[in-house]
Amino acid sequence: MNDENLSDLTILLKQANEAKEIVSTSSLEQKNHALKAAAESINDSRETLKSANDIDMEEASKKDLLDSFIDRLKLNDQRIDSMISGIYKVIDLNDPVGQITNKTTSPSGFLVSKMRVPLGVIGIIYESRPNVTADASALCLKSGNVSVLRGGSEAISSNKAIEQCMIEGLTSAELPKNSIQLLKNQDRALVAEMIKRDKEIDLIIPRGGKNLIQVIAKDSSVPVLKHYDGLCHVYIDEMADFKKAKEIALNAKTYRYGICGAMETLLISEKISSSVILEIINTFKDQKVEIRGCEKTSKNFDISLANEADWTSEYLAPILSIKTVKDVNEAIEHINFYGSGHTDCIVTEDEKAKEVFLRKVDSSSVMHNLPTCFADGFEYGLGAEVGISTDKLHARGPVGLEGLTSEKFIVEGNGQLRA
Amino acid sequence: MNDENLSDLTILLKQANEAKEIVSTSSLEQKNHALKAAAESINDSRETLKSANDIDMEEASKKDLLDSFIDRLKLNDQRIDSMISGIYKVIDLNDPVGQITNKTTSPSGFLVSKMRVPLGVIGIIYESRPNVTADASALCLKSGNVSVLRGGSEAISSNKAIEQCMIEGLTSAELPKNSIQLLKNQDRALVAEMIKRDKEIDLIIPRGGKNLIQVIAKDSSVPVLKHYDGLCHVYIDEMADFKKAKEIALNAKTYRYGICGAMETLLISEKISSSVILEIINTFKDQKVEIRGCEKTSKNFDISLANEADWTSEYLAPILSIKTVKDVNEAIEHINFYGSGHTDCIVTEDEKAKEVFLRKVDSSSVMHNLPTCFADGFEYGLGAEVGISTDKLHARGPVGLEGLTSEKFIVEGNGQLRA
Numbered sequence: 001m002n003d004e005n006l007s008d009l010t011i012l013l014k015q016a017n018e019a020k021e022i023v024s025t026s027s028l029e030q031k032n033h034a035l036k037a038a039a040e041s042i043n044d045s046r047e048t049l050k051s052a053n054d055i056d057m058e059e060a061s062k063k064d065l066l067d068s069f070i071d072r073l074k075l076n077d078q079r080i081d082s083m084i085s086g087i088y089k090v091i092d093l094n095d096p097v098g099q100i101t102n103k104t105t106s107p108s109g110f111l112v113s114k115m116r117v118p119l120g121v122i123g124i125i126y127e128s129r130p131n132v133t134a135d136a137s138a139l140c141l142k143s144g145n146v147s148v149l150r151g152g153s154e155a156i157s158s159n160k161a162i163e164q165c166m167i168e169g170l171t172s173a174e175l176p177k178n179s180i181q182l183l184k185n186q187d188r189a190l191v192a193e194m195i196k197r198d199k200e201i202d203l204i205i206p207r208g209g210k211n212l213i214q215v216i217a218k219d220s221s222v223p224v225l226k227h228y229d230g231l232c233h234v235y236i237d238e239m240a241d242f243k244k245a246k247e248i249a250l251n252a253k254t255y256r257y258g259i260c261g262a263m264e265t266l267l268i269s270e271k272i273s274s275s276v277i278l279e280i281i282n283t284f285k286d287q288k289v290e291i292r293g294c295e296k297t298s299k300n301f302d303i304s305l306a307n308e309a310d311w312t313s314e315y316l317a318p319i320l321s322i323k324t325v326k327d328v329n330e331a332i333e334h335i336n337f338y339g340s341g342h343t344d345c346i347v348t349e350d351e352k353a354k355e356v357f358l359r360k361v362d363s364s365s366v367m368h369n370l371p372t373c374f375a376d377g378f379e380y381g382l383g384a385e386v387g388i389s390t391d392k393l394h395a396r397g398p399v400g401l402e403g404l405t406s407e408k409f410i411v412e413g414n415g416q417l418r419a
Numbered sequence: 420m421n422d423e424n425l426s427d428l429t430i431l432l433k434q435a436n437e438a439k440e441i442v443s444t445s446s447l448e449q450k451n452h453a454l455k456a457a458a459e460s461i462n463d464s465r466e467t468l469k470s471a472n473d474i475d476m477e478e479a480s481k482k483d484l485l486d487s488f489i490d491r492l493k494l495n496d497q498r499i500d501s502m503i504s505g506i507y508k509v510i511d512l513n514d515p516v517g518q519i520t521n522k523t524t525s526p527s528g529f530l531v532s533k534m535r536v537p538l539g540v541i542g543i544i545y546e547s548r549p550n551v552t553a554d555a556s557a558l559c560l561k562s563g564n565v566s567v568l569r570g571g572s573e574a575i576s577s578n579k580a581i582e583q584c585m586i587e588g589l590t591s592a593e594l595p596k597n598s599i600q601l602l603k604n605q606d607r608a609l610v611a612e613m614i615k616r617d618k619e620i621d622l623i624i625p626r627g628g629k630n631l632i633q634v635i636a637k638d639s640s641v642p643v644l645k646h647y648d649g650l651c652h653v654y655i656d657e658m659a660d661f662k663k664a665k666e667i668a669l670n671a672k673t674y675r676y677g678i679c680g681a682m683e684t685l686l687i688s689e690k691i692s693s694s695v696i697l698e699i700i701n702t703f704k705d706q707k708v709e710i711r712g713c714e715k716t717s718k719n720f721d722i723s724l725a726n727e728a729d730w731t732s733e734y735l736a737p738i739l740s741i742k743t744v745k746d747v748n749e750a751i752e753h754i755n756f757y758g759s760g761h762t763d764c765i766v767t768e769d770e771k772a773k774e775v776f777l778r779k780v781d782s783s784s785v786m787h788n789l790p791t792c793f794a795d796g797f798e799y800g801l802g803a804e805v806g807i808s809t810d811k812l813h814a815r816g817p818v819g820l821e822g823l824t825s826e827k828f829i830v831e832g833n834g835q836l837r838a
Contacts, residue, residue, distance in 0.1 A: 244834040370832030393813040413789030415663040
C-alpha cells in the first residue's frame with residue numbers, strides 16, 4: 001500500500017484513540033448538547049449539504065450505477081429532515097454508560113458489581129447512503145464511543161459536509177473534534193487495513209449489502225457486528241386462529257419485500273384443512289406473490305414445485321416457499337436446519353406449542369402471533385437500532401445502544417488479603 | 420489432511436450438533452443428575468483413572484518434557500478428589516438457561532423480553548491437565564451446551580478414562596452420550612480444522628499457555644474466549660492508608676507469582692514520603708522480590724533501573740517494577756497505555772480519586788483497596804470460572820456460566836400488523 005495513504009489512516013486512528021479518553025467519560029448533558037448542536041448545524045446547512053450532494057450525484061450519473069444505488073445517494077430536504085429527527089431520537093435515548101448492576105458481596109466480603117462502559121473506537125463501513133454518517137456517529141457518541149467512518153467513495157462530498165456539521169456539534173459542546181472522523185482518503189486498501197487494526201478499533205459495523213459484510217467478516221481481526229441473511233419463517237400451527245394467521249403471514253411477506261425481517265418460507269401444519277390452506281394461498285396470489293410449494297402442497301394445490309434451493313433462499317422479492325409439516329416439532333427442525341437464525345414466528349392459540357417453539361427455535365428473535373417484519377430495534381422499544389446481529393456472542397437480534405458498550409467488573413475492598 | 424482423520428472430526432461434530440437439540444432444552448434436574456452420576460463414576464473409577472494416567476506418565480517420561488508439564492499431567496487421589504468436588508460445585512450453581520428478563524411492552528403493544536439460552540456447541544482446546552476434561556465438560560453441560568474436547572496428546576489415556584465417566588453420567592440421566600465428546604484422533608491438523616468450523620461450533624475456549632491461545636485466536640473463525648496477558652497494576656495514592664497499601668501490594672505480588680492476577684508493576688504517587696516508599700521497597704526485598712525502578716525511584720533508592728520493556732513485562736516471577744507518578748491521572752494513563760486490560764487497583768481513602776480510577780481505567784476488573792490476585796470467578800462469587808476474558812465483547816473479566824449462554828428476543832403478539 002501507498003505509504004502516504006497508510007499514514008492518513010494511522011494518524012486518524014491515533015487521534016481517535018486520544019479522543020476516546022475524554023469521550024468515554026463525558027457527561028450525558030455534554031453528549032446531548034453536542035448532538036443537539038449537530039442537528040441544528042445540519043438544519044442550518046441544508047443548502048451546503050444539497051450542493052455537496054449535487055457534486056456526488058453529478059459524478060455518479062457519469063458511472064454505470066444501478067438506479068437504486070443512485071436513489072440511496074440522493075440527499076433532499078425530506079432526507080435531511082429525517083437525519084435531523086434521527087439525531088433527536090438518539091438524544092431521547094437513555095445513556096447506558098456508567099450504569100452499575102449486579103452488586104453483590106463476595107465470599108471474602110468485598111463488593112463486586114458491573115459498570116457499563118463504552119467499547120472505545122467503533123469503525124463504521126458503509127456504502128452510498130450519506131445519512132449513515134449522521135445516524136451512526138450520533139449513536140456512537142451517545143454511547144461514549146469515538147467513531148471512524150468510512151463511507152462509499154460515491155458519497156464523499158456529501159459525507160464530508162455532514163461530518164462538518166457533526167464536528168460543529170462536538171466543538172459547541174467542548175468535546176474533542178476527533179470524536180467523529182470521516183476517513184477521507186478513498187484508497188480501498190485502507191478498508192482492508194482498517195479491519196486489521198484490532199489494537200485501535202474495538203468494533204466494526206458494516207452497513208450495506210451482504211457482499212460487503214461477508215468480505216469484512218472474513219478478513220477482520222476486529223470483532224464485527226453483523227448479520228448475513230434474514231431467512232425468516234412463519235409456522236401456522238393447527239391450533240392457530242386462521243383469520244389471524246392469514247393476516248400475519250400476509251403482512252410478514254408483503255409489508256416490504258426487501259427487508260431482512262420479511263418472511264421467505266411459510267410452514268403449515270398438515271392437520272390444517274385444505275380449504276384453509278387454499279384460502280391462504282389465494283390471498284398471496286391476489287397480491288401477485290409467486291408461490292413454490294413442497295411436493296405435497298404443489299400436488300394438492302395449483303402451485304409450482306419448490307426445489308431444495310428454495311428452502312435456503314432469501315428472495316427479498318414477491319416469491320414465497322410453502323411447506324407442510326407434521327407438527328410444531330418438524331417446523332422447529334426445518335427452521336433450525338434451513339433458517340438463518342434471524343426471526344421466526346409461530347401462529348397458534350395453544351400455549352404448549354407456543355412454549356416449545358419459543359424455547360427451541362435457535363434464532364435471534366422468536367415470535368408468537370406476530371409478523372416477522374416487526375424485527376426492528378425501534379419496534380422493540382430500543383429507541384434506535386445500530387443493526388441486527390445474528391451472531392450469538394455479545395449482542396443478538398436488534399442492537400440498541402447497549403450493544404455499543406460492555407461491562408467491566410468493579411471490585412471494592414477494604415484491605416482484604418488472599419490467604 | 421488425511422481424509423480418514425478429517426472424517427473423525429466431521430462425524431464427531433455432526434453427533435455434537437444432533438445432541439445439542441436435546442441438551443439445550445434439558446431440565447436442571449436432568450443435568451444435575453448427569454453431573455452427580457459422573458462424579459460418582461469418577462469416584463468409583465479411581466483405580467482405572469490412575470492406571471490410565473500411569474500409561475500417560477510412562478510415555479511422557481520417555482520424552483524431553485518440563486517437570487512442570489509432567490506435574491500437571493499427574494492424576495493422584497488428591498487431584499481426583501478435586502475433580503469430584505469441582506463437579507459438585509457446578510451442581511450447586513444456578514442454571515442460567517431459560518431466564519426471562521427485560522420484559523417490556525413495545526410501542527405497538529406486543530411484549531418483548533429476553534430469554535437466556537445455551538450457545539450450542541463449545542470446543543475446549545487444552546494442554547496436559549486431564550482435570551480439564553471433567554471441569555470444562557461439567558460447566559458446558561450445566562449451561563445446556565454440548566462440549567467437544569481436544570486435550571493434549573500426552574494425556575490421551577487419562578482423558579479417555581475421564582470422558583467415559585462423564586458419559587456414564589449422561590447415560591444415567593438419559594441424556595445423549597454425544598453431549599460430551601473427546602476428540603480421540605490426535606492429528607494436530609484437526610485442531611486447525613476444528614477452529615474453522617464456525618457453522619458447527621459456537622465458541623472455542625483455549626485452556627493453556629499464551630502460545631496456544633495466540634495461535635488459536637489468530638486462525639479461528641469461531642469466536643474465542645480468551646485472555647493473553649495479566650499485566651496487573653497497583654497504584655498507591657497519596658491519600659492511601661499506608662499500612663493497608665503495603666499489605667495489599669505485598670499480597671498482590673506474592674500470593675502466587677505465576678497467576679494472571681499477580682501484580683507486575685507498582686505505581687506510587689510522588690507525594691508519598693521517601694520513608695514510606697523505602698518501607699514498601701524493603702518489604703519486597705525481605706521477600707526476595709527483585710525490584711526495578713523508574714529513573715526517579717532508582718536514583719532515590721537502592722534498586723536497579725527499569726527499562727521500557729519492564730513496563731510491558733508479565734514477569735510471573737519474583738520481580739516487580741516500580742514507578743512514581745504525579746497523581747491518579749498519570750497512574751490511569753500509564754495503566755491504559757502499558758496494561759493488558761486485565762485487573763488494576765487503586766489504594767486510597769479518597770473517594771474522588773477512587774471514583775476517577777474506577778471509571779477511567781479500561782480493564783476487565785478495576786479494584787479499590789484489594790490485591791489484584793483476587794481476580795477470580797470463585798472469589799467474585801460466580802461459583803466457578805470458565806476462564807478470564809480481556810476481550811471487550813460478550814463476556815469481560817472472570818466468566819461464569821452466563822458467559823456460555825446468550826440471550827434471544829422473545830416477542831409475543833396478538834396479531835398486531837405492521838402498517
